[in-house]
Amino acid sequence: MSKTLFPSIQPQTSEAEKAMPLFKEVKWDFINNIPIYKGGSPMIVSGKDAVVVWAWKALHTPRFRHEIYTWDYGNEVESLIGQPFTEELKQSEAARYFEECLLVCPYISSVSDVTAAFSEGNLKIQASLKTIYGEVEVNV
Template sequence: MIPQVNGDNDDLEIEFEEEIQTSKTNKLDLVRKRVIGYTDGLEAIEQAIYKAIGTERYDHRIYTWNYGAEIAKLFGQPIPYVYSELKRLITEELTHDDRIDVVDAFLFSNNKNKVSVSFTAHTVAGNIEIQTEVAV
């Protein structure tokens, strides 16, 4: 039996409420390698950025294949290639996060087998300046 609706379909209006999730998470002490309390807002987003670009994609079973950056494939590549690919990989990884709108202002330098990269992540909580090194 097929349900029948009498009259106008305006009675079938469904209302949804969008709930914004907080970014409250465990705070990582990377120096002592332990969890110390909680963090939220801009600090939580910054921690998520460092964690995402510091995690190699496909290497850890606890993460989906959409998490992490494929930086290991840059080992041994020419420096100009590393610069362009690093920019693409970081931008691709970080813009998956709904809290990050744009990643720009990339600056690169290299010293022997390390590439230093700095960039700005424009987030819903404000701008974050990130600096990190990658072995190549």
């Protein structure tokens, strides 16, 4: 008999319980920034395509602004506006914010080849994402 009041019990989990469910998201029109409907219902994508939609939405959502999202969701790129940083520092910080934003998703394991460029008041970022479904490219 154990002499401790609270015995250490490790729950048994099977491989099926450890696997994440198939990631699903509403199909998105990236040019017009609207969901895509078919027959009055939103179209659903899964796997890599769903992760790309999630990433695109997260990168377009300012962090800490909307109460509907957790404080982990969104990005902080807007904080670079008006800062007296050099272009190189702004690009580096934008890439860091980009990476932090995306790694919140458990379906994304790594972000690589991040390039950030400011032109005509716009920030353009490209990167490769390693997901549980394979690699995808993101251009925002």
